Amino acid sequence: MIPSDLWYTKEHEWVRFDGQSATMGITHHAQEQLGEITFVELPAPARRIKAMDPIGSVESSKAASEVYSPVAGEITEVNGRLESEPELINQSCYQDGWLCKIQAQGGPETFGLMNAGQYEQYLQEQ
């Protein structure tokens, strides 16, 4: 449930780096805590953001969770499918349920992201 090739935040976001392009979403743990996701608020494309900026939200009937940017940079693409199919996050949080792509100004170390092992340990300590 914790892919080894991704990086993670304490707020339960994941990031996949492909060069400077960072794809992000919320983790399996985060989607499971929310339950059936019925609404996703996505950031505006081309927006410049700092790390930890609130960029959107994910809501289920029971809870709303703000999503923070794991990296600084510029949003290049958002997953528009989520507007009508928010359940993709429940079904495939690391693939089809991605939230947005960011042209990142730095790598995992720049933003203090956790690797899979560290995130797993973090989850156990929660």
Added chain:
Amino acid sequence: MSPARKTVLYEQHLLRTDRSRLIEFAGYLMPVWYSSIPREHQAVRQAAGLFDCTHMGVWSIRGATAADFLEGLTTQTIASLAPGKARYGYIVDTVGAVLDDVIVYRLGPQEFMMVVNAVNHDKIGRWFARAQEILDERLSGAAAPEICDLADPAQGRRRRVDLALQGPASREILERILPDDAARNALGKLKSFEGFPTRLEGSDVFIAATGYTGSSVGYELYVHPDQAGPIWQRLLQAGEDLGLVPCGLGARDSLRIEAGLPLYGHELAGAHRISPFQAGYGWAVKLDKPFFIGQEALRAQSTDYTQQVQRLELPGRPGVRPVRPDDAVLADSGECVGWVLSCARVGESQIALALVDARLECQETVGVYYLARSERHRQEGRKESVRLGETMAPDVNGTILERMARF
């Protein structure tokens, strides 16, 4: 705050759900869902669901003056209640503030059981003494009834906790585990708000046709806490092929909202001090009986209100932002006429209970304005509260439904 307590079914919950799914509710750790809220909701509407209600307060009131005491304590008529029958009513204080909504079961001529909300258990426990003082004058020195908390270990074999089995298949499931034909006969004849004593898994229980889901068929089982686990397991086993599933707090909430049933602190009392009349339960306040505590205050409240609770249907397909408590309800003109109290997604709709202008009628169109829920919303200028009479553009539109629904 004291740490969250475990219900007697805690170990059962951990067999079927992850520890992280348990949240604190009324001081107890309870699962929000086992499989999923919509799946559990559907199971109760089409088959059956089993609920851990062992956190509910269960009081025993016994003795020659028990009926008179309850007659004065609650808004309901108790003296005329036949053994084996139950009534829903309110306990209010001397100025008419609702302390709790309760169900009173008459077990025998001088024996009653009263079920209260877990959040109000301690408050009601304290209120008994004050109520006794007030009623002493009227009961002219007669011995006070014996009042016991049936959760108290000191009660030994008399201890009771509540399990709820709700939904159309629940009768057949119960029949399968009842001890004999006499009990199955009693179950077959049981009408709403009636109960009977029997045995399950070798111990004494009281089964009543009551519940909090809006199901026409549904039961509450009052069992000894030591037997709650075995009976819980036995029921799930017996009902598996009929579609019985355990249900968490999420489905409990969505089912009661769909049915229009009030939750203390939300559609009753709470921040808006909602009276039984505003909640749509004026019938449970017997203003014409000789006396109950708070009677004169409630008489005044019975006509003096401008807002009441209504049930709304709003779109709820994926991609529609969930409506939440305090979101503003708007009339056709855009004028704020009230606020959402509770909301749940049911299929492709959201059903909300809202406190709105009492002049609004069934079938009327209303709008809802979402309050700001994040820093981003505030930056975008979304308001954090809306006052009555303010004019807003609706984010989503819906209609007023019948106040209650039965399934």
